[in-house]
Amino acid sequence: MPPRSNPLACALVAVVLAAASGAPAVRAQTAAPANAPVLTLADALDLAGSASPNIDAADAGVRAASAARRVAGLRPNPSLNADIENVGGSRAYNDIEAPKQTVSVGVPVELGGKRSARIALADAQGNRAQIERVAAGADLRLAVTQAYVEAVAADRRLATARDQAAIAAEAVRAAHVRVQAGRASPLEEQRAEVLRISADAAVDRTVRLADLARVNLGRRIGRPVTGALDQPWFDRVDGYGPAPLDADSSLTVATARADEKAAEAQLRLARSQRLPDVTLSAGVRRLPINNDMAAVFGVSVPLPFFNSGASSVAQAGAERDRATALRRAAELENEQAIGQAQADVANAAAAARTAAGPSLAAAQEAARIARIGYREGKFGQLDLLEAERTLAETRSSAIDALAAFHDAQAQLDRLTASARKD
Template sequence: MHRIIAAVLAAAACASSLQAQTDRTVAPAPVLTLAEALDRAGAASPFQDAAAAGIRTAEAQRRVAGLRPNPSIVGEAENVAGTGIYRGLRSSETTLGLALPLELGGKRAARIAVADAQIGRAGLQAEIARADLRLRATQTYSAAAAAQRRVEVAEDQVGIAAEVLRAARVRVQAGRASPLEEQRADVVRISAEGALERARRSAEAASGNLARLLGMPVGQLDRSWFDSVPSTDMARRTASGTLTAAAARADLDTATAQVRLARSQRDPDLTVSASARRLEQTNDVAAVFGISIPLAVFNNGRAGIAVAEAQREQSDAQRRIALLDVEQDLATAQAEAENAATTARNAAGPALAASTEAARIARIGYREGKFGQLDLLDAERTLLETRTVAIDALAAHHDAQARLERLTAAAPLPKDDQR
């Protein structure tokens, strides 16, 4: 008796061990959340590297703009290789000195102002790149999650079609239905299997796009995030304070600085020189001083100022156009988000529950001979359409929400205004 009990306990322990191993083997893969995907995209994306390189370029241009003109070494030899007393080098006069350009009109300060404006624009461009990357990662994640949900629906439809085919065969074998019902059910099964194959192929492509963006393999995505429909803030959002508005203002500031630079170019620069001249005949040395001023005869700088002012007016007009475009895009994206949310709530809520119950009743009634096959197929088609509409509406809602977040992304405060 004791041996039997011991054997039973050992078998139970062995079964428990095997069950634990099986549980560990079939443990579900970790779910990749949207927050994790966004962090990974920010760390692995080349778009961030491009934006950082743009900032370094602007900072290097700032250093270049602050440099003064280089001096020049001046060397001259006069009264050389002539005739008479100027034959050979007996009467030569050799001059060696240094010439230094002097910038007037605030050209250096104007260049620095342009460079500072470009640095600010580069910083905004880096923020825009981060916001664009967030939008792209969110849209790619949403597309991959929607593709996985479509695969689940397609797999369910294959199972349902197989069940309907079995029921049709039973009815045909019992002589309660025509063989046409079995053929029709087989066609539905074949169509469901083809839809499943297409859904899996689309899901592989969507997951591959997300994996390339994140630089890592992608498994199961967060289904709870995709199925959620958070309430959207109906308050009207404006373009003020957004990245787009800040970028347009930065472009206008750069154009204004270019006007100041063009005006500074009207003041001619001076070049002063100091040299030492040696006279070969007497072996004496004399100092030579010089100054040169360009004459603004053909180009007085007015044309350059006109170009810069026209570009500033163009930049100001483009700023106003950008604000109008953002306001329109905001209104459109918010309406689309609300419409998609309403559709998703209806399709994934009462409509889905009603169509699921109708399909269940139709299956039971068909097996019991109370409903015809056409009634069953119509109920199944309605259920499939409802589930498909729900997935499409959820994908559209998440896409519109992501575009809203991108359009309303706040610009960083200037360094002087940060606390």
Template sequence: MNRLLAALLAATSPLSAAQAKSAPTAEAPPGLTLEQALDLASATAPSLDAAGAGVDAARAAQAAAGLRPNPILTVEAENVAGTGLYSDTKSLEATTSLALPLELGGKRSARLAIAAAQRDRAFIEQAVARVDLRFAVTRAYAEAAASERRLANARDQLRIAGEGLHAAHVRLRAGRASPMEVQRAELARINAQAALVRMERSAETARFILAQRIGQAIPGALDAGWFDRIGTAPGPLQPLELTETLALAAANADLAASSAQVRLARTQRIPDLTVGAGVRRLEATNDSAALFSLSLPLPFLNGGKAAVGQALAEQRRAEAQRRATAQEVAQAIAQAQAEAANAAIGAETATGPALAAAEEAARIARIGYREGKFSQLDLLDAERTLTETKAAAIEALLAYHNARAQLERLTARAPDQGDDR
């Protein structure tokens, strides 16, 4: 851009900026909003169905863990189908007994503790599924909105290129331009047409991906106002109670389950009793007699020591994994906070002074080219700068929304373990 153009831009940019601020803006009614997209996605998401089934399974497992062993009914027939005195049923001895296993050492409460930890883990996984779905839908929505902006930008560039070609023909007929200028303008129009085709394909793909997420076709345009809105840039990095995050809550649930498993392994070393009572009928004398039984396993070959050692090793691993998760979550949140803050600043800059200056420079260059004050190279340079600045503004807004979505995902709070869900 030559010195005359730069000087003119410097002189008129403040005025244009003031006019832009004072001019009233009419916001178009929003189409499909992000919240509507999230509601539609939540109603049809397979991941939420799977997470809900996992919760149901954990509840059923918890109910099963609290059940006591079933009694055992035994019917025996002795001294039958033999030889001699035992060839028929004259010497039959029939015994009917009922045995009841008795769990000792707190096995049932240990099972319940494991089931409770697994239930809490299932609820956390359900919350993670919701957060991941929101993150995915938000990213898909932002990408679709960005593709709409890219498409609109490509259409503008094609229109501007067509106007530039028309101006070049007018200047050629007036003898103020060479055929080379017409060829350059034609090349710019061809490139703008190719860019428009690419942007149309990208926009169609982005809308298709979003439609797959929400489970239905997108009825109209997206909420352009949402894509333009930039929240307050985050301040200095704030410490976060990591135990409130989903990742740490999941690690804590895994640790609780492993600790309960250690407890269960230790209780397994205590043998269970089986007590029984029954009645025996002696066919030969037509008499009946009561009987009682008591059985107790002898843990000579398998005392459960190996199982306890395995459970303790799993507990140590869960504890180490929890510490590693705490470090990773703290680092990820700090990085996400920084990226969100930087993205907010970048989006404000790209959509504010930089874009206004590029638009004003392009406007001046078009007027000056038509009036013969600027060369075609000045015009092409100004248009290229405007295109790049608009593209940078779109990408900056997209980066901002993605950074905010990632930060919200990392800082999502775990469900309250005390509620009834």
């Protein structure tokens, strides 16, 4: 015979239905106003680009490299020489009219292609600075994306924790009604009270973590994050993976190759410096005897007796060999890292689809059945609480899986970022 309805059962049903319907109300309280603009990931990246000190440092490095290129193309400055001969001597040379005055200009002449070697080295270093600028942008994109993912996930966790706290509070009231009516043991009310206290403590912890996540994101973008975040973007899993990319254009390989080219240019400069430069001079000399003028020409050549430049060439050659070996290692490690990252993204996507799809749907259906069964007197309170707890844990697992997917995707995007981008 089906159980008869009574006022106690009606009150209990009302309490349970309030617990089941309390989650949307809690989420509405945590959501931003309807007219508040949503801060998307693209917006966060745009804001972060203008507020990042790392980008400013990379831009300064590019300007410094450009200035170094102009310096490398300059020729040596000439020198002005003034000589007075035959001053303060004896006999005839003691006369103030005896000294000879000579004024000449010396012009260094670089040999061995030193200027072109300096320019080649400056160009290689400038290319390295440009790659560092692109790498700084890619690093910033990764950091902002990770901060954004954590902020969205923290908001989701907070909503789940508040839902669970609301359900626990309603369960305490339901247990109290049953105990007062003599239909349940006081232990049931105490058990529900313990769960409520734990749920409230979880809300407090989650609030602090959510606030911290928003503060961290705000530091990255240069302004407080008070509005809503892009929740639909967080739920999207399809279409993962980067576009096909030439391995030569990846930042890791491009950086290693730029270092190798700079080392080769440094070796060329070291070789060119083995040939001494010549200084040519020309001037005029006044002869005090008859006040005549005479032309003076000269040449100066350093003698490389002690430092022939061989050691500098050997050092530059070793540095070039080291850069070549590091470039080969970077190519191998980059391919391995990209392959691992692609596998991580695929695994994370599969886990996110399962956790946010079939698993979550099954938990929601189980909770719905438990509520109906509790309303009809077929299930006890523990069955209902277990179903609600499982649903909350499944929601948390889904959030973690989605966050892991977006983090893995961001890591892959960083590894495959092209050095040819602006």
